Amino acid sequence: MAFARPTGKHRAPNRLTRRTATFAGAAALATTGVVGSLAAPAMAAEAAAPAVDTTGLAQTIVIGDSLAVHIDAQAAAQKHEAATAKAAAEAKAKAEARAAEARAKAAAKAKQEREAKERAARDAERKRLNTYVAPISDSYVSTPYQASSGLWSSGSHTGIDFHAASGTSVHAVGSGTVVEAGWGGAYGNNIVIKMNDGLYTQYGHLSSLGVSVGDTVTPGQQIGLSGATGNATGPHLHFEARTTAEYGSDIDPVAYLRSHNVNV
Structure with missing residues (x-):
């Protein structure tokens, strides 16, 4: 329904009418894209009134911006923490790898x-087992090999005599196995050892025995004590080198010991 104003004297438009017109003009300008100027200061004042209604929107925008900044900061902090944790894990893994490599x-x-x-140790033991020593330490040959005398049934000395007081330690000259240990007639208490080189050594006139048949001996091992048992004129050690365990297979004992680097 349309309302018409009465004819005659026109009344001035009231405030509501003016505001409606102003809004309508503004809407029209916005619709057409044409920017106009307000002719009357009153209209400009009236048009400025809606700015009060926009305060809530401005506050909303400010709060939204602040929240976005906070979210960005939180995301950056989380990213930094993740990067720090990753770097720490990588550093720990590298340290563990280096430690494992160092341990290996x-x-x-x-x-x-x-x-x-x-x-x-094996070489030293092998060397020791292949080493030869003198049967009496710090002694000398008092009677040489093949010396002639009626004291011996063969007419000559079948070994060498080492000067030694009774009870002096007698040593195996090298590694071997005992094949005889006991009374040996004219030799008194005697020991015969089959050496590792295949030859035999014999130790006579002992006052006591320290090994038995079947025992293995090593260089320098004590096997008995010197004495004057059997056919002897005094305490000493009778030493022989043989090709067999039997009497009569003797060889030069000095040459034998010297071939094994024993200085006699």
């Missing part, structure tokens, strides 16, 4: 050193 190297070095020591 140390174990390998220790193994090499242990094996080297074991080889050295």
Whole structure:
């Protein structure tokens, strides 16, 4: 329904009418894209009134911006924490890898050193077992090999005599196995050893025996004590080198010992 104003004297438009017109003009300008100017200051004042209604929107925008900044900061902090944790994990993994590598190297070095020591010990033992010594320490030959005398049934000395007081330690000259230990007639208490080189050594006139048949001996091992048992004129050690365990297979004992680097 349309309302018409009465004819005649026109009344001034009231405030509501003016505001409606102003809004309508503004809407029209917005619709057409044409920007106009307000002719009357009153209209400009009236048009400025809606700015009060926009305060809530401005506050909403400010709060939204602040929240976005907070979210961005939180995301950046979380990203930084994740990067820090990743870097720490990588550093820890590298440290553990280096430690494992160091342990492996140390174990390998220790193994090499242990094996080297074991080889050295084996070599030393092999050398020791292949070493020969004099049957009496710090002594000398008092009667040489093949010396002539009626004291011996063969007419000559079948070994050499080492000067020694009764009870002096008698040593195996090298490694071997005892094949005789006991009374040997004219030799008195005697020991015969089959040496590892295939020859035999004999020790006579002992006051006591320290080994038995079947025993293995090593260089320098005490096998008995010197004496004057059997056919002897006084305490000493009678030493022979033989090709067999039997009497009569003697060879030069000095040459035998010297072939094994024993200085007599």
